[in-house]
Amino acid sequence: xxxxxxxxxxxxxxxxxxxxxxxxxxxxxxxxxxxxxxxxxxxxxxxxxxxxxxxxxxxxxxxxxxxxxxxxxxxxxxxxxxxxxxxxxxxxxxxxxxxxxxxxxxxxxxxxxxxxxxxxxxxxxxxxxxxxxxxxxxxxxxxxxxxxxxxxxxxxxxxxxxxxxxxxxxxxxxxxxxxxxxxxxxxxxxxxxx
Amino acid sequence: xxxxxxxxxxxxxxxxxxxxxxxxxxxxxxxxxxxxxxxxxxxxxxxxxxxxxxxxxxxxxxxxxxxxxxxxxxxxxxxxxxxxxxxxxxxxxxxxxxxxxxxxxxxxxxxxxxxxxxxxxxxxxxxxxxxxxxxxxxxxxxxxxxxxxxxxxxxxxxxxxxxxxxxxxxxxxxxxxxxxxxxxxxxxxxxxxxxxxxxxxxxxxxxxxxxxxxxxxxxxxxxxxxxxxxxxxxxxxxxxxxxxxxxxxxxxxxxxxxxxxxxxxxxxxxxxxxxxxxxxxxxxxxxxxxxxxxxxxxxxxxxxxxxxxxxxxxxxxxxxxxxxxxxxxxxxxxxxxxxxxxxxxxxxxxxxxxxxxxxxxxxxxxxxxxxxxxxxxxxxxxxxxxxxxxxxxxxxxxxxxxxxxxxxxxxxxxxxxxxxxxxxxxxxxxxxxxxxxxxxxxxxxxxxxxxxxxxxxxxxxxxxxxxxxx
Numbered sequence: 318x319x320x321x322x323x324x325x326x327x328x329x330x331x332x333x334x335x336x337x338x339x340x341x342x343x344x345x346x347x348x349x350x351x352x353x354x355x356x357x358x359x360x361x362x363x364x365x366x367x368x369x370x371x372x373x374x375x376x377x378x379x380x381x382x383x384x385x386x387x388x389x390x391x392x393x394x395x396x397x398x399x400x401x402x403x404x405x406x407x408x409x410x411x412x413x414x415x416x417x418x419x420x421x422x423x424x425x426x427x428x429x430x431x432x433x434x435x436x437x438x439x440x441x442x443x444x445x446x447x448x449x450x451x452x453x454x455x456x457x458x459x460x461x462x463x464x465x466x467x468x469x470x471x472x473x474x475x476x477x478x479x480x481x482x483x484x485x486x487x488x489x490x491x492x493x494x495x496x497x498x499x500x501x502x503x504x505x506x507x508x509x510x511x
Numbered sequence: 512x513x514x515x516x517x518x519x520x521x522x523x524x525x526x527x528x529x530x531x532x533x534x535x536x537x538x539x540x541x542x543x544x545x546x547x548x549x550x551x552x553x554x555x556x557x558x559x560x561x562x563x564x565x566x567x568x569x570x571x572x573x574x575x576x577x578x579x580x581x582x583x584x585x586x587x588x589x590x591x592x593x594x595x596x597x598x599x600x601x602x603x604x605x606x607x608x609x610x611x612x613x614x615x616x617x618x619x620x621x622x623x624x625x626x627x628x629x630x631x632x633x634x635x636x637x638x639x640x641x642x643x644x645x646x647x648x649x650x651x652x653x654x655x656x657x658x659x660x661x662x663x664x665x666x667x668x669x670x671x672x673x674x675x676x677x678x679x680x681x682x683x684x685x686x687x688x689x690x691x692x693x694x695x696x697x698x699x700x701x702x703x704x705x706x707x708x709x710x711x712x713x714x715x716x717x718x719x720x721x722x723x724x725x726x727x728x729x730x731x732x733x734x735x736x737x738x739x740x741x742x743x744x745x746x747x748x749x750x751x752x753x754x755x756x757x758x759x760x761x762x763x764x765x766x767x768x769x770x771x772x773x774x775x776x777x778x779x780x781x782x783x784x785x786x787x788x789x790x791x792x793x794x795x796x797x798x799x800x801x802x803x804x805x806x807x808x809x810x811x812x813x814x815x816x817x818x819x820x821x822x823x824x825x826x827x828x829x830x831x832x833x834x835x836x837x838x839x840x841x842x843x844x845x846x847x848x849x850x851x852x853x854x855x856x857x858x859x860x861x862x863x864x865x866x867x868x869x870x871x872x873x874x875x876x877x878x879x880x881x882x883x884x885x886x887x888x889x890x891x892x893x894x895x896x897x898x899x900x901x902x903x904x905x906x907x908x909x910x911x912x913x914x915x916x917x918x919x920x921x922x923x924x925x926x927x928x929x930x931x932x933x934x935x936x937x938x939x940x941x942x943x944x945x946x947x948x949x950x951x952x953x954x955x956x957x958x959x960x961x962x963x964x965x966x967x968x969x970x971x972x973x974x975x976x977x978x979x980x981x
Binding site for chain 1: 592633673743775824938
C-alpha cells in the first residue's frame, strides 16, 4: 500500500532503549500468521499480571491518541523478531519517531510500511513539550519531501532512496529480488559456496 | 589512486555481491540460511500464497529450538501453541524440501550451536537466520547476521537479500586474561564500554592477542553478543584454531575439497593497510569477571565494582526500580534464586566442562534452583559420555534437554516475578526470563560460583590456580 502524506496526532512514550522484548514479549510469538499482535503490543507495560490495564501507561489513557508513536532514544534494540513491527502496525501505528533505531528493527519496520523517522533529541523534546500544552498537536508526515512538521516547525529526515521509493510506490524487496533471477543464476556459476 | 588493502569484512562482502547498482542496495548472495519454528512460519505462508518454491532448499537448514520443552522431549509438547508452531515447521520443511533437525533428531539443538558443531558454518560464508544472535557464526570468519521474517521469505525465494554495506569497526584486545576471566567477560566488558547502541550500523572485527588465544567456542561467545551493542554482526579472522575445529566435522569439506577450501580460507584476514571506519582497543588485563546490574546488556560492571549513578537520563534509575537495587551498592553478596547455564551464548561443551570442573565435590546453595541446558543433542551426549551429568546431579543441579529455554522463556522455563537469576545468556531486558524476572548476566564460572554460594560471588576467590582461564 503506497505511503501517502498525512496529518495526525501522536502518542508519547518517553523511555530510552525500548527493546523488542518490551514491544512484544517472547511468549506472544507463538502464532503462525502475521495477524493480531497489536493486542499484545507493550504487553507487560500495558497490563498487570492479571491482565488488567495499567492506568499510568500511555496507551491506556484517553488523552493521547494517533498513528504516530514518539519515543526516547534508541528504539527497537534486541531480538530480530519482525513481530515487533507487526504489533506496532496491527495496533495502528504508521510512524515511529526516535533519535535512533536498531538496524534489524528498522529493516523490519520498512518492510511493513512502518516509517521510522530519526531526529535529534531536542526536536523530540520540543514536540513533546508542545504536546504537553496541546495533546492534539497535529503532525504532518511528508515522505515525498522527507519532512515532518508541527506548529510552525518543519524538520527534514533522512531515508534510504530505495526504501523511500518502495514505500511511496508500495513495492517490496521481494519484487525487486525476483527480477534478478538471471543475475543470481550467473553469479552461482562462479561462486565457491553455491 | 591508492590500491588500499581490504578488511576481512570487505573481502567476504565483495565476493557475495550479485549486483551493485548506484542508488540501490546490493543484491547480496546468502550461502547458508538457518531457520527455526518462531520466525519462519509466516515466511513459508508468504511463499505458499505467491505459489513460489524455495529456490535453493539445500542451502537452508532447520531446527526446533526456541519453543521446545527441556524436559521429556520424547513426549508430545503440552503447550498447544508451541506444539502447533513446532509441527508447522515440520510440515513446511517436508513440503518445501528442507533438511530439519527437529525434536528427537540426534543433531537437534540451538540453531547457533548446531551450525558450527556440524561444520555447516565455514569461513568466508554469508550466513543469515531469523534470529539476532546469528552473529555467533562470525567467529569462523563469516559474515553472519540476523534478519526479520520478510527477509527470511526473500532468502527462501531468491537466496539473496537487498543490503546496504555497513561501516566497519575494529575492536582489538591485547594481553592476557586473568584467572577466572572468560570470553563472556570480554564481551560484557566491551558492551559496558560501547553501550547497547554504540556499534549500530557497524560490522565488527575482533582482533588482538587475547582474541587469538581463545578457543573456537570462546570466540563464538564473543561474536554472539555483538548484536547487544547494536552491531550488525561480529567476526574473527579464521586461523589454525578455526581449521582444526572444523576438520572432521560432519558437514566440513573432505579430501580435495578441504584443500581447495583451505586455500581460500587462508586469504581471509584484514590486510595490514586496510582501513576501518572506527578502531578501538582494550587491555585484557583490565577485564575482571563481569556482571550486569540493569535491564540492558550495556549495564555491566566488574564483579567487585559498585552500581554507577544515573547519568541524568533516568535509564539507571528506572532499571534500579525494576531490579530492586540501588545505585552505589555493590553486587557481591547479593542473594540470588536461580542460576541458568545455557543459551546460544554459553551452552557448549567447554562451558559445561568448566562448570563441572568448578562444582565437582561442591553442592548448590540451599534454596537456589540451577538449570543446565545444553545447546544441542551432541553437547548433551558428550556431557553424559564425559560423566559431567553425574557431577551436576551430585551438586544438585538439573541437567535438562537442549533448547533456548530460560534465555527468552518462550517455553515453560521461566524465572518467577521478582526472583533473581544469574544467567549465562545474552539479554537482561525486563521480563526476558519471564514476566517480572530479574536477570544478572555473567560467565558460566561466575554463574557456577553463585550457584554454590547462593549469592553473587567473585569466582577468583573460589578457585586455586590458573586453570580456569580460557
